[in-house]
Amino acid sequence: xxxxxxxxxxxxFSYLTPQDLIQFFLQKYKNRIALASNLGAEDQILxxxxxxxxxxxxxxxxxxxxxxNESYRVIEKTNKKYNIQIKVIAPExxxxxxxxxxxxxxxxxxxxxxxxxxxNARKVIPLKKFLGTVDAWITGLRKEQSVTxxxxxxxxWDEEFNILKINPLINWTEKQVWQYIKDYDVPYxxxxxxxxxxxxxxxxxxxxEPGEDVRAGRWWWENPEYRECGLHKK
Ligand code: SF4
Numbered sequence: 001x002x003x004x005x006x007x008x009x010x011x012x013f014s015y016l017t018p019q020d021l022i023q024f025f026l027q028k029y030k031n032r033i034a035l036a037s038n039l040g041a042e043d044q045i046l047x048x049x050x051x052x053x054x055x056x057x058x059x060x061x062x063x064x065x066x067x068x069n070e071s072y073r074v075i076e077k078t079n080k081k082y083n084i085q086i087k088v089i090a091p092e093x094x095x096x097x098x099x100x101x102x103x104x105x106x107x108x109x110x111x112x113x114x115x116x117x118x119x120n121a122r123k124v125i126p127l128k129k130f131l132g133t134v135d136a137w138i139t140g141l142r143k144e145q146s147v148t149x150x151x152x153x154x155x156x157w158d159e160e161f162n163i164l165k166i167n168p169l170i171n172w173t174e175k176q177v178w179q180y181i182k183d184y185d186v187p188y189x190x191x192x193x194x195x196x197x198x199x200x201x202x203x204x205x206x207x208x209e210p211g212e213d214v215r216a217g218r219w220w221w222e223n224p225e226y227r228e229c230g231l232h233k234k
Contacts (some may be wrong), residue, residue, distance in 0.1 A: 001157045001164065009155045018094070018168035019049050021154075025136060025166055026054055032135040034058035036127070039067075039074045040199055041177050041188050042140030042169050048186045049168075051082040060087035060130060066121035066201035070191045073117065077187045089130050095121040108203070112222055115204075122201075128161060136164035142172050145198070145215055147224055174214065 001009075013021055025033055035050050037059055051056045061075065075086050099121035100107065108115040131137055137158070143150050158165040169177070176195075181188055191199050195207030196215040209215040213224070213233035 003157075006153070006155060006157050010153055013154060013197065018046075018172075019053070020041050021166065021168050022046070022049050023053050023140070025058055025164075026050070029136050031058065033138065034060055034130070034134045034136075035138040037061045038140070039071050039189060040077075040140060041181060041192060041197075042142060042172070044074070044078065044186050044188050045177065045180050045184075046140050046168065046174070047078055047082065048184055049085070051084045055082065055084050058087065058134070059084060060089055062126055063088045064122050064201050065069050066122065066203055068189075068191060068199065068202045068205075070189050071199060073178075074187065074189045076078040081187055089126045093192060095125050105203070109221060113220065115222070123190065131161045131163060134163060136166060137161070138166045138168065140169055141167045142169050142174075142177075144173060190217070 009077070010224065013024070016024070035043070035046055036207055037047055038063055047059055050059060075088065079086055087217075096118075099117040105115065105118075108118045141149055141152055143152060152167060152170055154167055154170050156165045156167070182187065189199055195209075196205060196217060197208060198218050200218055204219050206217040206220050208214070215224075
């Protein structure tokens with residue numbers, strides 16, 4: 001799709017609620033659309049919305065083999081609560097070996113290049129393979145989350161994966177997220193109550209101090225403009 005078509009979609013759909021937007025695209029793409037869940041608060045909301053519309057809709061998560069135990073527990077309790085089966089996508093060992101070329105895992109802290117190679121092997125390559133099977137994906141991105149996300153739109157053409165990308169919560173505030181979780185009793189990662197507003201892999205995520213940016217705990221040793229794993233290009 002070109003920029004004009006995407007702009008038109010954004011204008012047309014800007015008044016829809018996230019639920020109505022999701023319903024429209026689930027009906028349009030059926031089994032050719034997937035919700036990518038990182039098991040964070042926003043994606044838990046989307047999981048609740050998607051599964052309330054269609055329990056067989058594709059919801060998947062990337063298991064980098066470096067997640068917190070609390071994140072694995074979120075998968076179990078979410079499957080149980082909504083009677084769904086979140087697909088767990090794992091990386092291939094050969095891609096991890098290629099990324100590290102014999103270096104130890106801790107080399108991810110030595111340079112952005114090393115860290116991104118790990119993200120590429122554990123996240124980007126598996127995601128790319130999986131997204132090759134669908135025509136559209138849904139994400140829980142919000143503009144407010146980071147300086148790298150302020151220009152993102154409700155609907156985008158994802159040039160990296162060559163499919164449509166739908167971000168139903170793009171304009172939501174953090175307050176709206178937590179109000180929805182409370183109102184609908186959405187299961188969430190217990191680490192959110194322990195100072196982790198954004199949760200990724202255990203070695204690359206720390207708790208944040210009150211008042212810090214919500215993504216300050218992700219790849220905290222890097223400059224803010226580099227703090228993405230390659231799944232969402234600017
Ligand atoms: S977030 Fe950290 S552990 Fe996870 S894939 Fe990226 S570099 Fe590797």
